[in-house]
Amino acid sequence: MNFDFSAPEYHELALWEDNATLRFECADSYIALLEKLTALLGRQPVLPDWVYDGVTLGIQGGTDVCQQKLDTMRNAGVKVNGIWAQDLVRHPHDLFWQTRDVELEVEQRQLSSAGYPYQAVARRRRAVPLLHQSLCRQR
Incomplete structure (x- = not known):
């Protein structure tokens, strides 16, 4: 499909599908209008309470970079409620094993005792949710 709204006096819609x-x-x-659109396509679910209690860090660069930035924030007195880490260095067939490595490494760094939610998502050509949303929730 191609929608062309560039001409002021008409619009062109080209459809190449049967x-x-x-x-x-x-x-x-x-x-x-937005209410009609979201009624058709779906609405964002209500966020969990912990999202509003601190800041969620979005970090790339590997575990060491994530840990360094987390330490910097903690030392500055910032309350961190979660880490969104988008790091994938292995091939898709290794994904299961990598997620287990992430679990072990996060547990070894004692993030679970700090109660930080952790979610791993791997992307290649499309988003594929992989890992437990609450891997490191406080136990």
């Missing part, structure tokens, strides 16, 4: 469905909606406000 069977396509288009849905046009209108509303009195952008909020009402």
Whole structure:
């Protein structure tokens, strides 16, 4: 599909599929239109309470970089509620073993005793959720 809205007096829609469905909606406000869109496509679920109690760090660069940045934040008195780490260095067929390595390494660094939620997601060409959302929740 190609939608071209560049001409002020007309719009062009090019469809290259035998069977396509288009849905046009209108509303009195952008909020009402967004409500229609999210009713069709789905809505973001309510975030868990721990998200609002501190800052979630988004870090890349490996375990040592993550640990250094976590230590820096802790030493500055910042309350960290979680770490979002997007690091994948192995091939997809090694993914299961890597996630176990991540579990062990996180446990060895005692993040579980600090109660930080940890989620691992691996991406190659598409997002593939892999690991327990609450791997290191306080026990």
